[in-house]
Amino acid sequence: MRTFFKTHAIIFLLALILPVSSHASTDKGVPDLVVEWDTLWHHMMIDITVIGMIFAIVTLYLMFKYRRRTPDEEGGRFRLSTLGVMGWTLIPAFIFLADDIFLAAKNFEVWQKYRNVPENAYVVEVEAYMWGWDVKYPEEEIVLTNEMVVPQDRPVMVRLKSRDVVHSFFAPELRVKWDAVPGMVTYLWFNTHKGGEYLFTCTEYCGLLHSGMYGKIRIVPPQEFTRWIEDHREKGGKI
Amino acid sequence: MSTAVESKTREGGFSLKEWIFTTDHKRIGILYLIGSYAAFAVAGIMAMLMRTELSSIGPTITENPNTYNVWLYFHGAAMILGYQIPALTGFFANYYVPLMIGAKDVAFPRLNALSVWLFWMGIVLALLTFVVPDPPDIMWTGYPPYSVITQGNTALYTFTVLLIGFSSIAGGVNFLTTIIYMRAPGMTWGKLNMFIWCILTAFIIQIIFVPVLGTAVTMISFDKYLGTTFFNASMGGTAVLYENLFWFYSHPAVYVILLPAMGIIYEIVATFARNNIFNYRGILYGGIWGVVALGGIVWAHHLYVAGIPDWMSLIHVFLTLLISVPVGLLMIGIVGTLYKGAIEYRTPMLYAVGFVFLFLIGGLTGIPNAMSSIYIHITETYWIPGHFHYVMALSVTFAIIGGTYYIFPKMTGRMYHEGLGKLGFILLFVGANITFFLTMVLGVRGMPRRYYDYPQFPEFEGIQQLITYGSYVILAGSVVILASWVYGLVRGEKAVANPWGSRSLEWTHTPSPPPPGNFKEVPQLSEDWSPYGYGNGKREEEKGEDLEPARP
Numbered sequence A: 001m002r003t004f005f006k007t008h009a010i011i012f013l014l015a016l017i018l019p020v021s022s023h024a025s026t027d028k029g030v031p032d033l034v035v036e037w038d039t040l041w042h043h044m045m046i047d048i049t050v051i052g053m054i055f056a057i058v059t060l061y062l063m064f065k066y067r068r069r070t071p072d073e074e075g076g077r078f079r080l081s082t083l084g085v086m087g088w089t090l091i092p093a094f095i096f097l098a099d100d101i102f103l104a105a106k107n108f109e110v111w112q113k114y115r116n117v118p119e120n121a122y123v124v125e126v127e128a129y130m131w132g133w134d135v136k137y138p139e140e141e142i143v144l145t146n147e148m149v150v151p152q153d154r155p156v157m158v159r160l161k162s163r164d165v166v167h168s169f170f171a172p173e174l175r176v177k178w179d180a181v182p183g184m185v186t187y188l189w190f191n192t193h194k195g196g197e198y199l200f201t202c203t204e205y206c207g208l209l210h211s212g213m214y215g216k217i218r219i220v221p222p223q224e225f226t227r228w229i230e231d232h233r234e235k236g237g238k239i
Numbered sequence B: 001m002s003t004a005v006e007s008k009t010r011e012g013g014f015s016l017k018e019w020i021f022t023t024d025h026k027r028i029g030i031l032y033l034i035g036s037y038a039a040f041a042v043a044g045i046m047a048m049l050m051r052t053e054l055s056s057i058g059p060t061i062t063e064n065p066n067t068y069n070v071w072l073y074f075h076g077a078a079m080i081l082g083y084q085i086p087a088l089t090g091f092f093a094n095y096y097v098p099l100m101i102g103a104k105d106v107a108f109p110r111l112n113a114l115s116v117w118l119f120w121m122g123i124v125l126a127l128l129t130f131v132v133p134d135p136p137d138i139m140w141t142g143y144p145p146y147s148v149i150t151q152g153n154t155a156l157y158t159f160t161v162l163l164i165g166f167s168s169i170a171g172g173v174n175f176l177t178t179i180i181y182m183r184a185p186g187m188t189w190g191k192l193n194m195f196i197w198c199i200l201t202a203f204i205i206q207i208i209f210v211p212v213l214g215t216a217v218t219m220i221s222f223d224k225y226l227g228t229t230f231f232n233a234s235m236g237g238t239a240v241l242y243e244n245l246f247w248f249y250s251h252p253a254v255y256v257i258l259l260p261a262m263g264i265i266y267e268i269v270a271t272f273a274r275n276n277i278f279n280y281r282g283i284l285y286g287g288i289w290g291v292v293a294l295g296g297i298v299w300a301h302h303l304y305v306a307g308i309p310d311w312m313s314l315i316h317v318f319l320t321l322l323i324s325v326p327v328g329l330l331m332i333g334i335v336g337t338l339y340k341g342a343i344e345y346r347t348p349m350l351y352a353v354g355f356v357f358l359f360l361i362g363g364l365t366g367i368p369n370a371m372s373s374i375y376i377h378i379t380e381t382y383w384i385p386g387h388f389h390y391v392m393a394l395s396v397t398f399a400i401i402g403g404t405y406y407i408f409p410k411m412t413g414r415m416y417h418e419g420l421g422k423l424g425f426i427l428l429f430v431g432a433n434i435t436f437f438l439t440m441v442l443g444v445r446g447m448p449r450r451y452y453d454y455p456q457f458p459e460f461e462g463i464q465q466l467i468t469y470g471s472y473v474i475l476a477g478s479v480v481i482l483a484s485w486v487y488g489l490v491r492g493e494k495a496v497a498n499p500w501g502s503r504s505l506e507w508t509h510t511p512s513p514p515p516p517g518n519f520k521e522v523p524q525l526s527e528d529w530s531p532y533g534y535g536n537g538k539r540e541e542e543k544g545e546d547l548e549p550a551r552p
């Protein structure tokens, strides 16, 4: 079991030395949250898989090695010295602590990107209610239901509100989620450099039709977006 | 045989009144056992119904989402409040503690009876879910404002929580006193069974934090029925307050569940490896007390996206990750106890090693939940039920079932069916991993939890179906496990006092089952006695067979 800690320590040190992953960002220096999240997930997975495998292999080995061979056999002859107690407490504690600091630091980096909205972000307001979403364009007097249209290549900030109970705005492919809380305005932002249709759905239990509370985000090329906005202006906003 | 004799034996055998008004810790323990396993069974049936409903998109067995939501409410609330907490702090605490520390009974036997009554009333109240016209549909977390504005019966939830809460506070007072004052002469603090330490610390946590939960759930009923506005945003209240209060209790609550479960595993591993605990002091001061120290200051890891300040999230990220230190020590202690042991794989031991593997997965998959950035994507998805079922539904259930097998001979005076026991273990282990590993996989891919239906995720139907099949394997395993016990009760061979060859008091100093009063005389423990005193050449198990049989 001593080798366990050696191996782990080595892997951990390697992880520290290796260049911190691709600071994924799109052209204008805006971070790509999907890549950021996936990379962090990947690193964390390696970390916990290694720890888990070491534990599991050591356990299997001990389970096999020390199986009882005769009915009378007894263990109990092995005792840790005081130094052994200190060692087996402080060394693992230190290794876990080091790993924690490492993970917390990586987490902090990505968290900053999630919480700092890029400056040129396009702002959309989403108001959740039982059981749907109003998507408002503050400058345009446009209100959509269960649908959001946003321009490609410009980060989008969503201001979240709730009319009744707590809901949560979740767009799985975009790796974003945040609660919509009555009486508060919360926010999230996401990246739009890939056009297309994305799902968003509610992830805070809100009663009967909680699972039916979803909509589509359409990320469209900027020209199309401008055309779309103008269309709506002509029609006088509401649809 | 004359009728007079017959009725007399029946009286000596079973009297309902005696059971209801009993103050004997062993009988109270068994009452807890029955109640908590009953809650497990009913909540388990709800799980099977939910899984069946989810096996296809669109209505499968019910057209009404509300029905699903009530099942889910009952499943979550009953599994935690009716099954796990009472099984551990009720059944195991009652059955093990006085026997392990060499006491005749608990310090306050009547208070103990009150505890079990309150618990049973809580169970009855919880079951009213299926009777009242507007059953609670607020999930076991009861978040306002939903729990305040719903048609559902929030009061039922509040009172169930309060009853179980009072019950466990009374239990806590009782067991802390018992452990502090009633240990047999010679049983110093350094010689306590691991289980005793674990249950002691679990009760300390419980006594400190339950009142907070009681306050929180009372406040939602005040808001709903008495018109207060604690959580009403239009009147200056906020839901985030409730979420803080709720998790301020409910995170520590997972340690109230985990610690005694670990304690049971330690007992089983030491007995079946015939080995002393690896690094007893390190585990005690670093592991167990470490969990107590950190348990109360990490609750905000449930609230990273709930609208709390960023600085609070970041502090809690680090504190939560720190939990890996004591929990890691606890795990090293279990695995280390195998080292140079002499391991025999009877059914209880299978559950103990099963625990190690399940808890490895469950514990390590808690790390992403602690990391706020990763949490953003996975929270409130199937990842979360996947993770916590590994920790609670699987690891802790393995400890509870393994512990039940372990204590079965002592409690009933008979042996369970070993073959069925092992078969049940295999089914449960396989079914559980299929079910909950795939649940985690779906979670990372974006499947939200608490969904009655998922038309927006057609691609998930196949995996959902596999998960449902997995849960049927769990059901099959449960039936086999129950059969191994019923067989044992009815036809099992008679158990000797110490069938496992343990060194702990409950096996060496009292017959199976123990008589009222537990010990013929107060156990006198020598200087070199230890509950894990293996390898000193003294084979205490023969001594067990000399103890006179208990049946009157």
Ligand code: HEM
Residues within 6 Å of the ligand: B044, B047, B048, B050, B051, B072, B073, B075, B076, B077, B079, B080, B084, B139, B140, B141, B385, B389, B392, B393, B394, B397, B435, B448, B449, B450, B451, B452, B471, B474
């Ligand atoms: C025996 C097999 C079990 C199966 C098949 C099962 C299945 C499920 C399912 C399908 C859900 C709901 C998922 C959703 O719609 O979000 C769920 C939720 C839950 N389960 Fe289990 N479960 C089992 C055992 C347990 C046990 C033993 C516990 C004990 C702690 C437990 C505690 C919970 C809790 C706390 C929830 C969350 C309830 C909520 O979202 O409010 N389950 N389970």
Ligand SMILES: [Cu+2]
Residues within 6 Å of the ligand: A167, A168, A202, A203, A204, A205, A206, A207, A210, A211, A213
């Ligand atoms: Cu919802």
Ligand SMILES: [Cu+2]
Residues within 6 Å of the ligand: B250, B251, B252, B254, B298, B299, B301, B302
């Ligand atoms: Cu928690």
